Amino acid sequence: MQKLVEIVAGVAGGSLTATGVLEEHLGRIDARESEIHAFNLVTADQAREDASIIDADVKAGKKVGALAGVPIALKDNMCTRGIETTCSSKILQGWKPPYDATVVTKLRNAGAIIVGKTNLDEFAMGSSTENSAFGPTKNPLDISRVPGGSSGGSAAAVSAGFAAASLGSDTGGSIRQPAALCGVVGVKPTYGTVSRYGLVAFASSLDQIGPFTSDVRDAATLLEVISGHDQMDSTSIPQPATSLVSVLDHGVKGMRIGRVTDLPEGCEPDVLARLEAAFDALRTAGATIVDVKLPSLQYCLTAYYLIAPAEASSNLARYDGVRYGNRVDAADLNAMYAATRESGFGEEVKRRIMLGTYALSAGYYDAYYGKALKVRRLISDDFARAYKDVDTILTPTSPSTAFKFGSKTDNPLAMYLCDVFTIPTNLAGHPAMSVPFGVGADSMPVGIQVLATTMGEQAMFKVAAELERAS
Amino acid sequence: MSEPISKETVVKVSRLARLSLTPEQAEKMTAQLAGMLEHFRDIDALDLANVEPMTQPYPLKNVMREDVEAKSLDRQEVLDQAPSAESGRFRVPPTIGFDV
Numbered sequence: 317m318q319k320l321v322e323i324v325a326g327v328a329g330g331s332l333t334a335t336g337v338l339e340e341h342l343g344r345i346d347a348r349e350s351e352i353h354a355f356n357l358v359t360a361d362q363a364r365e366d367a368s369i370i371d372a373d374v375k376a377g378k379k380v381g382a383l384a385g386v387p388i389a390l391k392d393n394m395c396t397r398g399i400e401t402t403c404s405s406k407i408l409q410g411w412k413p414p415y416d417a418t419v420v421t422k423l424r425n426a427g428a429i430i431v432g433k434t435n436l437d438e439f440a441m442g443s444s445t446e447n448s449a450f451g452p453t454k455n456p457l458d459i460s461r462v463p464g465g466s467s468g469g470s471a472a473a474v475s476a477g478f479a480a481a482s483l484g485s486d487t488g489g490s491i492r493q494p495a496a497l498c499g500v501v502g503v504k505p506t507y508g509t510v511s512r513y514g515l516v517a518f519a520s521s522l523d524q525i526g527p528f529t530s531d532v533r534d535a536a537t538l539l540e541v542i543s544g545h546d547q548m549d550s551t552s553i554p555q556p557a558t559s560l561v562s563v564l565d566h567g568v569k570g571m572r573i574g575r576v577t578d579l580p581e582g583c584e585p586d587v588l589a590r591l592e593a594a595f596d597a598l599r600t601a602g603a604t605i606v607d608v609k610l611p612s613l614q615y616c617l618t619a620y621y622l623i624a625p626a627e628a629s630s631n632l633a634r635y636d637g638v639r640y641g642n643r644v645d646a647a648d649l650n651a652m653y654a655a656t657r658e659s660g661f662g663e664e665v666k667r668r669i670m671l672g673t674y675a676l677s678a679g680y681y682d683a684y685y686g687k688a689l690k691v692r693r694l695i696s697d698d699f700a701r702a703y704k705d706v707d708t709i710l711t712p713t714s715p716s717t718a719f720k721f722g723s724k725t726d727n728p729l730a731m732y733l734c735d736v737f738t739i740p741t742n743l744a745g746h747p748a749m750s751v752p753f754g755v756g757a758d759s760m761p762v763g764i765q766v767l768a769t770t771m772g773e774q775a776m777f778k779v780a781a782e783l784e785r786a787s
Numbered sequence: 788m789s790e791p792i793s794k795e796t797v798v799k800v801s802r803l804a805r806l807s808l809t810p811e812q813a814e815k816m817t818a819q820l821a822g823m824l825e826h827f828r829d830i831d832a833l834d835l836a837n838v839e840p841m842t843q844p845y846p847l848k849n850v851m852r853e854d855v856e857a858k859s860l861d862r863q864e865v866l867d868q869a870p871s872a873e874s875g876r877f878r879v880p881p882t883i884g885f886d887v
Contacts, residue, residue: 508845617826642870645880657804670797690833693840728819728823
């Protein structure tokens with residue numbers, strides 16, 4: 317399968333056509349989408365039209381964009397004007413947004429070809445896509461296993477060659493964990509790097525958009541295009557995009573890589589073995605491995621599963637059957653709200669709305685939400701101390717490789733534990749990415765997570781590129 | 788936060804959240820929330836008295852833009868996506884004369 321950068325060079329240089337590239341990807345979708353279910357919607361007609369415009373531009377000698385002709389899939393929680401955006405929820409089924417998300421505008425301006433909207437856990441709440449109202453996505457490497465979540469469709473689309481790249485959103489690991497489970501690269505940038513305008517909000521202080529690609533260079537290329545300040549997002553960092561592709565060949569000589577000595581328990585031994593191999597590879601490449609302590613890491617799950625549902629319960633109050641989405645009619649307004657939300661939301665979404673509403677309610681606010689915010693500060697302080705001594709930190713992305721369908725659906729807490737290594741980054745607002753690094757005992761891919769401090773993307777990409785070279 | 792969450796509290800919270808749970812759903816939800824809240828007690832052991840809460844990754848400050856006229860969303864396009872609209876407005880069921 318072609319890399320994103322090969323497509324860009326080929327299309328701009330005339331050795332490939334956008335139409336030809338697109339048809340190859342649509343052919344793979346035709347062949348396997350019925351068993352994988354990566355997409356909620358494939359926009360083949362519009363994609364063909366867009367590709368023919370790129371080809372005409374190239375033929376006419378016009379300058380084309382940085383992603384001209386690249387087939388890209390979007391997680392179905394990013395608004396696309398006039399194109400159904402569902403968040404894999406019945407409550408939004410059929411909704412066609414009246415505007416494009418900033419990332420969608422940026423992709424289109426760069427000449428990317430949007431091939432469809434990918435499946436997710438409803439409203440991005442889950443770690444396996446089993447919470448989608450439209451049925452789960454299968455892991456393309458073994459269809460008896462989950463692709464991870466919540467951006468499982470976006471990860472599967474790249475893994476199966478349905479798109480050269482995709483975008484996901486990451487609130488507690490929803491890009492990195494599915495990337496690890498599907499054997500692709502997934503990046504959660506620094507909070508505020510990529511505009512969230514037009515991303516359907518889950519937990520606003522944690523959500524961040526990022527890329528899925530088949531390698532590190534493609535991820536750097538795509539992230540450079542979608543990053544940058546946007547006045548439509550008040551949390552957007554007022555700085556231009558960081559140069560990332562330029563540092564990929566710098567190596568890691570002299571870099572200090574953190575090994576967390578008090579990592580939370582519960583990680584499978586085959587995954588930990590790959591982590592050790594990653595440290596060895598970086599040491600061989602000239603980096604120094606430094607032990608760091610993050611004592612508050614063990615409390616991350618609690619802090620996250622109070623803060624994220626609290627924010628979600630507020631954000632999801634807007635689904636009331638009035639302005640968009642679906643309505644269940646009733647005699648009066650309050651009865652309509654309750655009937656609409658009862659019928660429109662799935663079980664996990666309701667559970668999190670309930671948990672969040674409870675954590676924010678009078679009498680419990682200080683005991684739960686207030687405390688969780690303080691724990692968030694401890695975690696942030698732990699990282700600040702650690703980053704005085706190291707440039708990046710390495711952990712597993714996920715405690716295990718891709719698991720079987722149904723193995724965690726009866727126990728919400730077991731599912732939540734999938735995020736134990738990815739959550740801390742979101743709480744701190746830092747960047748982190750998952751890079752495939754070998755396989756586990758079951759021959760399924762293992763992802764290694766590279767963490768860095770705020771705006772530390774260059775260090776993170778240097779290490780990720782080195783791991784890729786060594787794998 | 789020492790007492791386990793009761794079914795009555797769950798029903799009250801469901802009303803606050805505008806979710807109508809059946810008695811069976813409320814039963815199941817109570818058990819699941821109780822399990823999670825039990826797990827979340829791990830942070831009770833921490834001394835948080837002098838810790839500043841962290842509401843977001845960056846210090847809050849007002850973000851302003853130039854006050855320039857710009858096109859907003861197309862009204863008809865927005866209303867076309869509403870479950871019910873009439874005369875340029877969203878239409879809702881009666882809001883008064885009922886118990887809330």
